[in-house]
Amino acid sequence: MPAFDHEDNQVDFNDASLYLPLAQTVFSICACAVVSVLSCWLTFSGAVSAVRTLALCSATGALMMRVPLRLGKAHGITVVFAALQMGIPLYLATLVIEQLVHTCSMDASHAPSWRHVVFHSAVAVQVYAGFMRARAPLEDTDRPFILCLLALMVIAIMPPPAVALVGPLCQSVDLWEAADRIVRAFCFGTLYGVTVYASTRTRTSNYSNTSIVFFRSASASIWVTGALVWWLPLAAAQCAIIMHARAMKTNAPAPKDYKPIESTTSTDDEDIEANLVDLEPKLADPVAEQYRLLSEKPIYADEATAHSGGVVGAKLIDLGATAAQEPAVAVGLPHEPMGQLAFQQLSLVEPLSDSTHSDSFSASVAKAMALEEESSQ
Numbered sequence: 001m002p003a004f005d006h007e008d009n010q011v012d013f014n015d016a017s018l019y020l021p022l023a024q025t026v027f028s029i030c031a032c033a034v035v036s037v038l039s040c041w042l043t044f045s046g047a048v049s050a051v052r053t054l055a056l057c058s059a060t061g062a063l064m065m066r067v068p069l070r071l072g073k074a075h076g077i078t079v080v081f082a083a084l085q086m087g088i089p090l091y092l093a094t095l096v097i098e099q100l101v102h103t104c105s106m107d108a109s110h111a112p113s114w115r116h117v118v119f120h121s122a123v124a125v126q127v128y129a130g131f132m133r134a135r136a137p138l139e140d141t142d143r144p145f146i147l148c149l150l151a152l153m154v155i156a157i158m159p160p161p162a163v164a165l166v167g168p169l170c171q172s173v174d175l176w177e178a179a180d181r182i183v184r185a186f187c188f189g190t191l192y193g194v195t196v197y198a199s200t201r202t203r204t205s206n207y208s209n210t211s212i213v214f215f216r217s218a219s220a221s222i223w224v225t226g227a228l229v230w231w232l233p234l235a236a237a238q239c240a241i242i243m244h245a246r247a248m249k250t251n252a253p254a255p256k257d258y259k260p261i262e263s264t265t266s267t268d269d270e271d272i273e274a275n276l277v278d279l280e281p282k283l284a285d286p287v288a289e290q291y292r293l294l295s296e297k298p299i300y301a302d303e304a305t306a307h308s309g310g311v312v313g314a315k316l317i318d319l320g321a322t323a324a325q326e327p328a329v330a331v332g333l334p335h336e337p338m339g340q341l342a343f344q345q346l347s348l349v350e351p352l353s354d355s356t357h358s359d360s361f362s363a364s365v366a367k368a369m370a371l372e373e374e375s376s377q
Contacts, residue, residue, distance in 0.1 A: 011076025011202055018077055020069040022197065025084045026189035028064040029091050032057040033185035036095065040172045050099055050169035054092065061088035076200075083196045083213040090218055091188060094225040099169045105162035119160045119226070122151040126223035127234060130191075133220040134242035137198035138249055148219035155226075180229055187235040191221040194239045198246040 012018060039053040065088050068081040129147040165171065168181065195217035201209070220242075224235055 011079055011200055012074060013076075013197075013202065015072075015074045017071040017074040018080065019197070020071060020074075021077065021081045021084050022193040024069050025065065025087050025193045026186060028061055028088060029189035029192075030182055030185050031064060032061050032088065032091060033181045035060050036168055037173065037178045037181060040170060048170045048172065050167065053169040054096065057092055057095070061092065079210075080197060080200055082210045083200070083217065084193060086210075086214045086218075087189060087192045087196075090192070090214075090222070091185065091225070094222065095168045098225075099167035101159050102162045102164065102167045105164045107162075107164055110163055111161060113161045115158050115160050118158050119155055120228070122154045123223050123226050123231075125151040126219075127227070127231070130220040130223055130238055131241065133195065133199075133216060134238045135245055137195065137216075137242050137246050138201065145215055145219040148222065152222075183229075183232065184224060187232050188221055188224040191224060191235045191239055192217050194242060195220045198242045 035057050036053055039056050040048050043049075065085050068077055068084075070077065126148050129144040129151070132147070133144040173181070196213055199213045199216050220238070221235075224232065227234075
């Protein structure tokens with residue numbers, strides 16, 4: 001049998017060393033943003049290549065996220081790091097898509113357009129989807145992901161106006177725009193990493209939920225790459241909400257896996273049969289106690305009246321009358337046959353015992369044998 005580590009099925013969020021990969025991820029994404037800026041700065045005019053910039057950013061991210069940072073033995077670090085590694089390709093994909101928007105344009109001037117309104121409206125929908133996920137990070141729902149996907153489809157169909165020689169992979173920007181890219185990368189990496197930790201359950205299997213955690217975290221944080229600068233503080237608010245929701249979910253008591261038994265109209269305290277004091281004899285004389293019990297109203301008389309549906313004539317069995325009729329059973333005896341072919345008269349009264357019936361049958365047989373002897377003579 002292969003030996004499995006305990007960290008493959010349990011994540012210890014109380015260990016501080018578990019959060020070292022979060023800092024590693026944020027630093028790596030910021031390093032990719034810095035490399036993309038420096039790749040466009042440290043080249044001659046006209047020699048900028050988007051492919052070279054992408055290759056340098058990919059190499060930087062791969063080297064820095066090759067193995068997780070470890071300090072001791074933190075259970076669950078491999079589970080969390082598998083989802084954090086996907087943050088580098090996600091960030092680079094946003095740079096590539098943004099660059100592709102401007103590749104087919106020949107106009108180098110910025111012009112106002114209504115498509116800017118459509119783009120920022122779609123980004124606002126993504127912000128709403130991110131806060132939906134932040135309120136319930138462990139909820140098994142795909143509504144935030146579907147909203148984000150629909151917003152991305154709208155952006156893909158109606159992208160913002162393109163400008164020639166503009167894009168994160170080939171544009172030489174000034175200090176303000178460079179700072180904007182780095183701050184945006186920091187906000188994206190922080191929000192993505194916090195969502196990964198909040199979406200990971202305490203008990204899980206290694207790599208089994210990596211894709212689920214990745215798509216949920218991506219749909220909750222991708223809006224940062226396209227939002228306006230003054231929208232970026234919403235990333236801090238989203239991080240605070242998602243950490244609070246995750247902490248409250250962890251400290252909440254475990255829900256019961258069973259439903260409480262529904263109480264009926266009668267309880268054990270009201271049930272007459274459960275009251276053992278009422279079942280004790282009240283009279284010292286056994287015969288008097290028996291007559292008292294027979295004359296009492298039965299326990300379920302009210303229920304029987306209710307089940308009869310108010311029908312007139314619906315009665316309970318009177319035990320006293322039944323006991324009084326029992327001696328009359330002995331009066332009825334079966335009739336003897338009259339003649340050889342006579343039929344015995346039926347009686348609805350049951351005989352007292354089998355001995356009476358056997359004596360009558362023996363007498364009938366003796367009488368028949370006597371008649372046979374007389375006829376033969």
